[in-house]
Amino acid sequence: MIEPHGGRLVDKVVGDKYADQLRNEVGSGPRIDLSVSQYQDAINIATGRFSPIDGYLTQNDFLKVVHDMTLENGVTWPLPITLDVDSTVAEDLTPGEKALLRSPAEEPIGVIAVEEVYKHNKDDTVEYVFGTADQDHPGVANYLNQEDFLVGGPIYLFDEHRYNSRDLLPAESRVLFSHRDWETVAGFQTRNAPHRAHEYIQKSALEQADGLLIQPKLGDKKVDDYRDDTILGAYETLIEEYYREGMVALSVFPSQMRYAGPREAIFDAIVRKNQGCTHFVVGRDHAGVGDYYHEFGAQRIFDDIADIGIEPLFYDYAFYCHSCDGMTSEKICPHTSEEQVHPSGSRIRSLIGEGEQPSTKMMRPEVASYVMNVDEPFVTEDAPVGGVQ
Known part of the structure; x- marks a missing residue:
């Protein structure tokens, strides 16, 4: 371990x-x-x-x-x-x-x-x-x-506290990984409900590890981000429908989003190391917001600091390609942008907010239906993020 x-x-x-x-x-x-x-x-x-x-x-x-x-x-x-x-x-x-x-x-x-x-x-x-x-x-x-x-x-x-019932504490996740004989575990950080690119990256990481810890960051977020309960329910739906049993652990990371880009990528990796992960997924613009950070700055920072003892897994843009007839990435897809359907989180949130179900090439239909049936799926001035239970 x-x-x-x-x-x-x-x-x-x-x-x-x-x-x-x-x-x-x-x-x-x-x-x-x-x-x-x-x-x-x-x-x-x-x-x-x-x-x-x-x-x-x-x-x-x-x-x-x-x-x-x-x-x-x-x-x-x-x-x-x-x-x-x-x-x-x-x-x-x-x-x-x-x-x-x-x-x-x-x-x-x-x-x-x-x-x-x-x-x-x-x-x-x-x-x-x-x-x-x-x-x-x-x-x-x-x-x-x-x-x-x-x-x-x-x-x-005074007592052991949990943010909610999905809060798997580090000592517990380490026991779980050992019980499942996971010698290598990839940690995945998110603040969104899952779309097809997330799923593609997660399953790619599973090809390199024995198990996957999906650990959404739940806490204070900006307006129009997903609410805590929406994220968890969407992931429960995805895991039940599209992952082999026993390959994924779903927990939470109770923490505000700091939107600190590259620094927050290092922070999130260290947290997953403490949870018992050996690898950590770092995608495009990790913990970024707007245009404040280079889109791959969160990956480059790992070359600028001392080895923190967990292996980062770097991923490029993932998308659906009509010619490839499936999910792929910029690294391996030879086709032009006209063939690509990028599952943009902001675009998906906009569609859902307008009452339109995203394409199955952007989000699994079961996940989209779940999110669309939530009364208040997004953070607003009046709708809280979630809550301490």
């Missing part, structure tokens, strides 16, 4: 006895109410999905990640995992003491051992992390909307 990133799977979920001790220590002291995204990060830290990180980043780690894509100890880590608070909360926090963490439902879920409270230069950070300060970029806008103070220190959760 592949080693977790940094060599050890972090486990910051404490037993009942220590949880009671922590509750007594924090008493009526300061508390921090977590947003959904902060709560997701807490789950991911405590259950090892973000190994080797064991808490929200302190200032030295934060600066190293932003500027060098490594932690202070030299381990590759591309995105800052931070806990932002306003000035009122910051004033109540004392390094060396603990603060209570509360879920979005205002339930006490754990504590943070405060090591530092520090200000961050948001304008500088977005330039490095996103490569732009343009506030039309949704990741930039979200980051600039953070509070001015960051709290760093290890966390401890």
Whole structure:
């Protein structure tokens, strides 16, 4: 089984006895109410999905990640995992003491051992992390909307938390892969309902691995992205109809979309490494948005960083070709663009939004029917992404 990133799977979920001790220590002291995204990060830290990180980043780690894509100890880590608070909360926090963490439902879920409270230069950070300060970029806008103070220190959760019933924690996925005798596992990241190009790439990856982990990223997304429940239901439909039994594991990655392009591709690969994957699929414009990144920048970045211990699988454009009479890719198809039907995610969402079923050359009919029968398939200002269960 592949080693977790940094060599050890972090486990910051404490037993009942220590949880009671922590509750007594924090008493009526300061508390921090977590947003959904902060709560997701807490789950991911405590259950090892973000190994080797064991808490929200302190200032030295934060600066190293932003500027060098490594932690202070030299381990590759591309995105800052931070806990932002306003000035009122910051004033109540004392390094060396603990603060209570509360879920979005205002339930006490754990504590943070405060090591530092520090200000961050948001304008500088977005330039490095996103490569732009343009506030039309949704990741930039979200980051600039953070509070001015960051709290760093290890966390401890009182209980094991899951984003929903499909949340297969890293320790569990590793047991599952071992039980199924999967020595090699390809991880697939998505924020969309599956179309034919996704299926083609996934099955191509399965030709190189014993099993496939399909793990949609569920959490805060921009308007017009698919809602969480839509993505999961669509994948359940595809797997049931078009995959051999026992070849695919469907889980979730509870995390906001940061739209950080190449950096997020490295981040997503590390997460799948911690889940137990040996390979990770990197397609066109991974975690990109608009025209902010080169369409294959997310693949090229793997050549620019130290080996992170998981093998990236690079894929070109996939599409249906009338002359080939099937799904293929730019790498192997000799025919002209007039013969090609590209299953564009934005085009499919537009068709569904207009009540028109996408062509079977773009999306499996069972999947399209499922999505079209969902009352609110897409994120809107009024329709939430999904929910913590």
